[in-house]
Every structure is written in C-alpha cells, then in structure tokens.
Amino acid sequence: MATPDNDGVRAVIWADDRLRLLDQRLLPAQTAWIEATTAAKVADAIRDMVVRGAPAIGIAAAYGAVLAARACGPDREALMRELDRLAAARPTAVNLGWAIARQRRLVEESVGDATPALLAEAVAIHEADLSANRRMGELGGALVETGDVLTHCNTGSLATGGYGTALGVIRSAYADGRIGRVYADETRPWLQGSRLTAWELIHDGIPVSLLCEGAAASLLASGRVSWVIVGADRIAANGDVANKIGTYSLAVLARHHDVRFMVVAPTSTIDMATPDGAAIPIEERPEEELLSFAGKAVAAAGASAWNPVFDVTPADLIDAIVTEVGVVEHPGLAGMHELMGQRA
Numbered sequence: 001m002a003t004p005d006n007d008g009v010r011a012v013i014w015a016d017d018r019l020r021l022l023d024q025r026l027l028p029a030q031t032a033w034i035e036a037t038t039a040a041k042v043a044d045a046i047r048d049m050v051v052r053g054a055p056a057i058g059i060a061a062a063y064g065a066v067l068a069a070r071a072c073g074p075d076r077e078a079l080m081r082e083l084d085r086l087a088a089a090r091p092t093a094v095n096l097g098w099a100i101a102r103q104r105r106l107v108e109e110s111v112g113d114a115t116p117a118l119l120a121e122a123v124a125i126h127e128a129d130l131s132a133n134r135r136m137g138e139l140g141g142a143l144v145e146t147g148d149v150l151t152h153c154n155t156g157s158l159a160t161g162g163y164g165t166a167l168g169v170i171r172s173a174y175a176d177g178r179i180g181r182v183y184a185d186e187t188r189p190w191l192q193g194s195r196l197t198a199w200e201l202i203h204d205g206i207p208v209s210l211l212c213e214g215a216a217a218s219l220l221a222s223g224r225v226s227w228v229i230v231g232a233d234r235i236a237a238n239g240d241v242a243n244k245i246g247t248y249s250l251a252v253l254a255r256h257h258d259v260r261f262m263v264v265a266p267t268s269t270i271d272m273a274t275p276d277g278a279a280i281p282i283e284e285r286p287e288e289e290l291l292s293f294a295g296k297a298v299a300a301a302g303a304s305a306w307n308p309v310f311d312v313t314p315a316d317l318i319d320a321i322v323t324e325v326g327v328v329e330h331p332g333l334a335g336m337h338e339l340m341g342q343r344a
C-alpha cells in the first residue's frame with residue numbers, strides 16, 4: 001500500500017516553545033494561525049472550533065496542559081483546575097478527555113516542575129497520532145478494492161496530528177490507484193466537508209465532488225460508491241460509534257444500498273468505559289449556527305433550532321472499524337475487547 005509523503009497541512013504546531021493553531025473557521029478563504037498562550041485560550045479555541053477534530057483537539061489540549069503548568073508553577077490545585085477547563089471544552093470526542101487524563105496522571109506522579117514531562121507527553125501523543133494515521137491508511141486502504149468513495153465531515157490532517165483517519169485511508173487508497181473519485185458531503189452547519197475536506201483533497205490533487213447531505217441517498221443508489229468511509233469521535237465498548245451528525249443516516253443508506261461502511265479511528269478514540277452509544281454525551285451547539293450562515297439570518301425570525309452536532313451509528317451497521325492496531329470486521333463487544341487487548 002502506497003502512502004504519500006505528504007502529511008497534509010498541520011492544524012496544531014508546537015515550535016519555539018509556542019503553540020499555534022490554524023484557525024479552521026477561516027478556511028478555505030484564509031490560512032491564518034493564532035497563538036494560544038494560555039490553557040484558557042486553548043480551551044476557547046477548542047470550544048469555538050478554531051481547532052476541531054477528535055484527535056486534533058486531544059493534541060491541542062495536551063499542549064495546553066504544558067501552558068498551564070508553566071503558568072501555575074507549584075500551585076497544583078490551580079493546575080488541576082486548568083486541566084479540568086481543557087477537558088470540559090467539548091463533551092463528545094473522548095480523545096480530549098483521554099489526553100488530559102494522561103497529563104493529569106503525569107502531574108500526580110511528578111515531583112517538582114511537571115512541565116518537561118508534560119511537554120514530552122504532548123509531543124509523544126502528537127507523533128503517535130500521525131504514526132497511527134499512516135498505519136490506518138495502510139490497513140484501511142487495503143480494504144478498498146476499487147471504485148469511488150463517500151466521506152463525511154473532515155477527517156484529514158486538519159482533524160488530527162497529520163495525514164488523517166478516514167481521509168488517511170482515502171489518501172493511501174488513492175495513491176495505490178484504488179479510488180477514482182472522492183465524494184464529500186458538505187456537512188452542515190460548519191461545512192467541514194466543503195470548506196476543509198475539499199481543500200485538503202484539492203491540495204493533494206485528489207478528485208473530489210461535493211454534495212449536499214440530502215443527495216447521499218441518490219449517490220449510494222447510483223452504484224458508483226463502493227465504501228462510505230468516516231471518522232469517529234468516540235467508539236463505545238460494543239462498537240457503537242459517535243461521529244458528526246449525519247453519519248448515522250449514511251450508515252442506514254449504505255446498508256440499504258449494499259454499500260460497505262468503514263469507520264477509521266485510532267484506539268485513543270475507543271472508550272471501553274462507555275458501554276454503548278446511548279451512554280455517549282452528544283454535544284448540542286448554539287441554535288444560531290443553524291439559524292444563520294456567514295453572519296446572516298437564514299431562518300424566519302422566531303424559528304428555533306435543534307443542533308446536535310454528533311449522532312450514534314449502531315455497531316451492526318458498520319462493516320469495519322479500522323484502527324492502528326488492527327481491523328474489526330462487523331464490530332461487537334467481543335471484537336472490541338480483542339482489539340484493545342492487542343494494544344502494546
């Protein structure tokens with residue numbers, strides 16, 4: 001399986017002892033970076049979707065812990081409060097809580113200044129994510145025989161430590177000549193598909209066609225698509241998957257039209273403490289994100305909005321969960337336990 005050298009445009013950069021985040025709210029029109037100088041600013045950037053994507057927000061928060069340790073010095077209680085602030089920035093992606101839990105454990109175990117250990121851990125989490133994505137690209141890409149694919153939201157370098165999860169599989173499969181065209185649905189209301197996924201794929205020279213979510217049924221009925229390939233924000237112990245709103249409907253459509261459905265996520269996205277999808281907290285964001293667009297009202301005054309930004313796909317609608325330690329076909333509790341037992 002070929003894997004391109006290019007890891008994609010980075011969303012999170014720690015360099016010269018500074019944390020910079022690509023402001024994804026401005027893409028594709030502008031490529032602008034912000035410097036996050038405190039843990040509070042990192043938490044704000046996660047909550048406000050400056051940086052988004054399950055692995056990317058875990059990585060950003062891990063570096064945020066370093067900023068907190070620098071600011072809090074020997075005040076352990078203050079530092080723990082900052083870690084709590086980071087962990088609370090968004091509720092669904094388990095990578096955020098997982099990264100902060102690792103940093104919290106280091107603080108509890110450290111004697112004296114925890115900053116060096118926290119920075120080493122943040123770098124390790126970042127590098128492990130990129131390495132996992134390249135491995136998943138190989139494992140998932142090998143499942144794609146030929147044909148076009150449909151993907152949802154953005155799961156590329158912008159959502160991770162680089163290369164991407166579902167988009168990493170697509171990058172690898174395309175490099176190996178197994179994919180002709182990528183269909184990306186726009187993914188309202190944040191348009192991660194049209195603003196971010198299309199931008200990444202065009203940047204890589206991979207043919208991409210956008211569609212509105214409502215067109216997915218007709219696309220899958222056309223027989224052009226062999227796989228629907230998506231990411232995840234939290235995978236429960238029984239294999240149920242929380243991902244961007246609209247994923248569940250794609251899974252139902254895929255099953256109805258005999259199209260295979262692949263979820264790609266590092267094991268840092270698997271939460272064996274969450275028994276099933278019903279136990280996954282689903283983030284609801286402000287109504288305004290649906291009632292307005294680019295700062296202009298699109299709905300009649302007085303209309304309210306229901307804006308859950310994730311949904312849960314039952315494991316029995318998933319043909320394969322691809323992780324860096326292996327692939328679980330037709331996931332269930334036993335398969336997930338076996339997979340997690342393979343982690344080093």
Ligand SMILES: CSC[C@H]1O[C@H](OP(=O)(O)O)[C@H](O)[C@@H]1O
Pocket residue numbers: 052053054055152153154155156159160164165166192230231232233243244245309
């Ligand atoms: C690499 S998986 C990223 C995952 O996160 C996205 O959500 P958001 O853009 O709100 O952070 C979406 O669910 C993707 O599948």
